[in-house]
Amino acid sequence: MSNEAILQKPADAVVTHGDHREGNGHSEHHHKETFISKYVFSMDHKMIAKQFLITGIIWAIIGGLFSVLFRLQLGYPNDSFPILETLLGKWAKGGKIQPEFYYALVTMHGTVLVFFVLTAGLSGTFANFLIPLQIGARDMASPFMNMLSYWFFWAASVVMISSLFVETGPASGGWTSYPPLSALGGASEGSKTGMDLWLISMALFVVSSLLGGLNYISTILNMRTKGMSMTRVPLTIWALFFTAVLGVLSFPVLLSGFILLLFDRHGGTSFYLSDIYLASTQQALPNEGGSAILYQHLFWFLGHPEVYIILLPAMGMVSEIMSVNSRKPIFGYMAMIGSLFAITILAFLVWAHHMFVSGLNPFLGSVFVLLTLLIAVPSAIKVFNWLTTLWRGNIRFTPAMLFSIGFVSLFISGGLTGIFLGNSTLDIHLHDTYFVVAHFHIVMGVASFFGLFAGVYHWFPKMYGRYLNNTMAYLHFWVTLIGAYLIFWPMHYEGLAGMPRRYMDFSQWVSFNQFGDLNRFISIVSIIVFAVQLLFVFNFFYSIFKGRRVTTSNPWDSNTLEWTTPIRPGHGNWPGEIPEVHRWPYDYGKDGREFIPQTEPVGAQETAH
């Protein structure tokens, strides 16, 4: 490979990078490492990864709790819960969730889970943790920017949290925040201060994600160890690479959309506003000539890539974990990279499938149908490759492996419903119904969470030098998998009946009130599933301190570089030289050998793969 030439440079860069190269890693920590520099303003990628992970977990609990609250409303629209009034005050007058608050809950749930948990919590954690460890680098290209990336995320979190406590409540126009609703305080309470805070928080978040993304890309391209050509990096790295590319190219567009929205809100401009009369003030607004649809184009130009930003890291980790635990190479390594690449390109070309019924030109709509359904082809390739990876393997059902299998099952189920929605003819009927809710929760929400869990179970020993408790892990897996299907599968049926999303009460509707009992069932299951996630959180924090200790440096018998570091690697990762790489990471079961680490030179009699 021609990469060898490029590779010389990073190797040099590493030398200049730190005095960590010499001596043994442990004795080096003492250089002026205080509590603040080690745990708070840390520049160690592993610590930053943990910061992202734990912040993500906290957000996941908050976001999950929001969903429990609004599921209570959906399951029991006619009951009242006095305890809610005690806890929430005026937002739950008389024990009933108020409409403004219901919509604020839904909006915050979506925003928090999509951006703070499944983007920052997922990419932030695993890109930071795995990129240097798996490509053989001492740290990120710019540890300082990396630290900033976390702290911008932290600032975004603080602003978002504070929006929960303003008088008029947090943003309540949905996670997509379409104007004019989101532009006009007169149209909704949530569009007052709450919306400003939402926009500021999201702007900070975009900065965080750009700082992170640029770092991930430059680290992967420039800092691979000797021998680690791009065709030898694990699929996790490829996936994280494409994820970062997607983010870097699409988040700025979202930010521009938000800035225009801010101008419309406070600067008297008319980018999105035209012909508006507000009943609340009995006034016609002066704005003319804007287009509300423009915002949707800007939003979905990020919005669609965003769903892949969430999914790709999960795909990468699942590929890696499946291969390790099937004791067999990932099937079609090059095809896996190719399909990731195809998905990345296509992800930029399908955004208008969220807008088929917005008045979009029908011809343009048909172009987007074609491009959207094209995406199903690389998705299909990935599924079949995962299936073939299992075939004739020797599978160990570690919790990480179970979550990976669950991921594939969910990805199939949710991907197939994408084929319904991507077909504009069907989307006319299904748009903004529970069918969409079912689709994206299965394929993005739950599936990516499965990827996240798989990653945590698999790399926890590397992160903390201890194992998570297996029994709790198995319980967590089975309840979550069964629960996820019980919650989201029936929603397809509600959607087929045309039941709209973002409704807080269906009892007044002749067309949709036939699902009262089903909604209650779904709510009960979601509360149980939420409780089991708390069990996972408990297991996580308990095991950090009390888990069974890891005693070997390579507990899963894995080929990749992170397992060549000490059990608890210090800043700089390898105490001595960074190991050199001689082969791809998937030589499992080759020539009768269980596994052959990447650091082992290719033997003379070895067969080629």
Added chain:
Amino acid sequence: MSTFFLIAIFLLGFLVTFQIAKASEYVGILKGEKKNFEQNNRINGFLLLAFLVFGLLGVYWCNEALKGRILGEAASEHGQNIDRMLYITIAVTGVVFVITQILLFWFAFKYQYKETRKVYFFSHDNKLELIWTVVPAIALSVLVGFGLYYWLGITGDAPKGALEVEITGKQFAWIYRYPGDDKIFGKKYYKNISDAEDNSLGILWDDKSSQDDIVNEQAMYLVKNRPVKLIIGARDVIHDVGLSHFRMKMDAVPGTPTTMWFTPLYTTKEMKKMTNNPDFVYEISCDQMCGKGHFSMKGLIEVVTQEEYDLWMARQKPKYLAVFPDKDPANAKKDSTVATAAAVDTLKMAASK
């Protein structure tokens, strides 16, 4: 009280689970790591198979339990096409779903760890990969083909002679307007909107063609078997005209009018019979988040026969006459007192502002 009870149960459950989990970790260590692993592996392998079997049964059962509650007869021609497309897609994706899920869980079960098993080192196979690139591509092309054929029909121009109705969304209700005898909608301008002056659409009353327009906020009347073209707008934020029985939907965007057309196939009365539901009505559901009353933004459609429609239309009074009662020939005959004349004057002045 019961809340605390529930929370207590959850806490207890936690505690018990935790104790069991701890205990089994110790037992595992006693038993030896290898034996413990093999046992866990067998259990989970079996559970995966059980999940597959019960999962597929569950899908079947869910389908049986819910199929009566979804997708009644589509009430428009487009709707019938959409349903046909839906069944084609369900068939294609259903086959893929069953096959891939079976393969996934069956492989997982079948190839679970055995000490003696030799894995098959199989890293790629161009022919196989070509097959599963090309076959999905073909299947998807077929779906795209059908889909676009229907899509272009549905979004194409409305047939000549279609009934035209304007529908406007506002927080949180729908306003319907008919063009009246001249079949031309009068001009409107949003700055003329005034709820106080009973001009909810901002109609320009000076425009002659506006003077016979009929504005109604109760229900939209449509004619069976007669194509209808909706002209859709919004006053404040984005709404969406959702017609689940007709399987149609279109956003209502302030500043950017949209249109949609379809042909109702059954009158409301017929649907009551067909669905065995005396309460049946065609509801318009707002399908785009529009504020706190979004979930209650309901409109009604009455589909009637042409004769019933003509009767209904004959009873409607142009909005213009309601706003300017003195222009109403029916009122002109009556003696108008000074007081009402004065009232009308102020109204007129207000309207011309």
